[in-house]
Amino acid sequence: MNSSAPPWRATAWAPTSTPVASQVSAAPAYIPVQARRSLASNKINHLPSNGSPAPQPNMSAADEAPRPRVEFPPAVRLYVQRCFAPENQVASVSHSEMQEKLRHVITDAAENHKLDMIDWERLALPQVMIQNERNKILANPSVSNWGMSSLPSSPGDTGRKRKSTDTNQQQSGKESPPWRKANNRNRFEDRVTYPSTEKKQRMTLDDSSKSKANLEMRKKRFEGVGYGNSGTSSPVDSPSRSVDPDQGPVVGRCQTLEKNYFRLTSAPNxxxxxxxxxxxxxxxxxxxxxxxxxxxxxxxxxxxxxxxxxxxxxxxxxxxxxxxxxxxxxxxxxxxxxxxxxxxxxxxxxxxxxxxxxxxxxxxxxxxxxxxxxxxxxxxxxxxxxxxxxxxxxxxxxxxxxxxxxxxxxxxxxxxxxxxxxxxxxYLMDMFVDRERLTALAAICRAYKPDVNIRFITEELGFESDEQTARFILDHSSEDTLEEKHGSVRLLTSKAAARFEQAKAEANRIVDIKGQI
Structure with a gap:
């Protein structure tokens, strides 16, 4: 049995007397590495939270200096809290859109050193900014024809209409936003193929002229309507009420205790x-x-x-x-x-x-x-x-x-x-108690034959007196339905049954939210 060590053991455990030539001829089967002595050295292998490359072990102390941390003012922290408050959420703005807008606003202010210069209490919330941006896009007449230029120009392209439209929009970089896609999904113009570009241009001009005409008609309709007074200036053109929509809610300055109500036709002053x-x-x-x-x-x-x-x-x-x-x-x-x-x-x-x-x-x-x-x-x-x-x-x-x-x-x-x-x-039950009295009288006329004492009706239907009961019966029937017998007034149920059934049907019609029948 050969007592010499195998080749893969020669490099690591060879005695000092081993010839150099034998060490060179035996190639190691692995790469020697330095053993980890502590856990502290492992910390440098992780990326920091800001995503920058990790420093190497041989970097100097100056190279390892951390980036300065931005201290946000209390006003910014309160602004972020208001953004996530449940009462300030907007259904049409998703949570991710609001977060992205908030990140953009704060990052832009920090990079421009404006964190202490912006009035965060009056600054509009990110969801309000997104709504205002969408409203500006929707109010633009040219946006109302989004996607018209990408319609196929010949009837033979109808088979590839959807695919070509999407491709053209992506190439031009003007893909319509999600809210415009949802609103224009069922428009008739988007489902019609026009054989010529001349007709498309004419439709674009017509839509733009209609939008301008509608704005002019709306402006004339509000002329002469003042805000809180009898002035003749138009609320649309009034410079005193021009408020930046990105400034958020209005902060009032009026000190008058009594003020009449006027319906708002523009931004409040x-x-x-x-x-x-x-x-x-x-x-x-x-x-x-x-x-x-x-x-x-x-x-x-x-x-x-x-x-x-x-x-x-x-x-x-x-x-x-x-x-x-x-x-x-x-x-x-x-x-x-x-x-x-x-x-x-x-x-x-x-x-x-x-x-x-x-x-x-x-x-x-x-x-x-x-x-x-x-x-x-x-x-x-x-x-x-x-x-x-x-x-x-x-x-x-x-x-x-x-x-x-x-x-x-x-x-x-x-x-x-x-x-x-x-x-x-x-007060609420007073509004429908007469209706239920008619329903009860119709049931009494079916159950009691041939007549019933009026005193019984007074006690059962919550009337204050027999006189009030008789007056209610006469208002919904005729005098021949009441008859005096044995010293008391009695209701002839056989004659009154049809009258009260008709009155019951009239009283049980649907009532709208304003209390009108």
Missing amino acids: PDTVRPLPVLQKALDLLKKKWKQEGNYTYICDQFKSLRQDLTVQHIRNEFTVLVYEIHARIALEKGDLGEYNQCQTQLRVLYAQQLGGHPTEFKAYRILYFIYTRNWTAMNDALADVTAEDKQDLAVKHALDVRSALALGNYHRFFQLYLDTPNMGA
């Missing part, structure tokens, strides 16, 4: 918008005037102006909820369902943002309101919003019982609930 401290003082004044004077026309106008100032300044807090709740209660008291419905719709959005207020009270009002309008689709949505905790509230439980009684046709239970309504729900 900060000189006519009241800031939050002034709006709080204005609300206290309106509550006092409502208690003293009770002038609903004046109060409603002032509250609409108050709500408008909150909207243009993007103010959403507990004070906003308080304003809408007070206006909704006043509108209920005066039977103004149009204003109540506007407040109710906005309150549902505000309650979803956990801004305080009385959400259970107005959930009960919503259920009663949809009973009145007979909007069962909206009723299903309202019932889906009711939680197990809400059902413990007295007002919500009452509203659910009212709905159940009507669904079962239990008019006896319904009028018991009508006489014991919490909060301001009685």
Whole structure:
């Protein structure tokens, strides 16, 4: 047995007496490397977070100096927080688009050393900037004909129409943005092949002239309409209300407590918008005037102006909820369902943002309101919003019982609930109680023959007196349906049945959101 070491062991473990020639002749089967002595040296093999190449072990200390870190001012940090706030999200702008725009805005400001120069509180949010850019593109008449130049010029190219159109757009670098693709997907012009370019040019000119004509007509229509006064200047051309759309929400400077409501026809003027401290003082004044004077026309106008100032300044807090709740209660008291419905719709959005207020009270009002309008689709949505905790509230439980009684046709239970309504729900039930009385009278006429005591009807249908009951019956039937017998007035159900069935059908027609039949 040969005791000499194999060739692959010769280099690593050869004794000092081994001839040099034998070491040269034996080639090693591996590459020797230096063993790692500690974990610290491994850190330099990783790329830093900024993506720059990793420094080598033999680099000097000056070469390994880290890049200076940018310290963002508190205003920039608050600006980023507002960008990601749920109430500031825009459905048409995706999260990735907003992030990309935000990165571009902050990076550009940092590179130009403008982080401390920009008014971040008034700067528009990235999603607002994207919307403004899209609106400018859509308002441009030339953009409305996007893709027309890429239509095939001969009827024989219809088979390759889609492919050639996409290729031309990519080559020209003018591919239409996603929102334009969605809007123009079903346009008739995009699905027609024109044999000549002359006809396409004529269509482009026609579309441009129509857009300009529409702008001129709109401008003339608003001539003579002032903002907050009786001025004759056009709101479109008024220099005092020219606001940069990229500056975000308006910050009011008006100090007047009372201000009439005017529908906005252009960007709001900060000189006519009241800031939050002034709006709080204005609300206290309106509550006092409502208690003293009770002038609903004046109060409603002032509250609409108050709500408008909150909207243009993007103010959403507990004070906003308080304003809408007070206006909704006043509108209920005066039977103004149009204003109540506007407040109710906005309150549902505000309650979803956990801004305080009385959400259970107005959930009960919503259920009663949809009973009145007979909007069962909206009723299903309202019932889906009711939680197990809400059902413990007295007002919500009452509203659910009212709905159940009507669904079962239990008019006896319904009028018991009508006489014991919490909060301001009685104002809503007053709006449809006569309709349910007609339905109950139609059922009574079918069940009781040949007549029924009018006193029984008074007690069952929640009337205050027999005289009120008789007056209600005569308003929906004739005098021959009432007869005095045995010292009491009785309703002849056989004669009144057809009259009340007809009145019931008229009363159960669908009601729209403004309370109009």
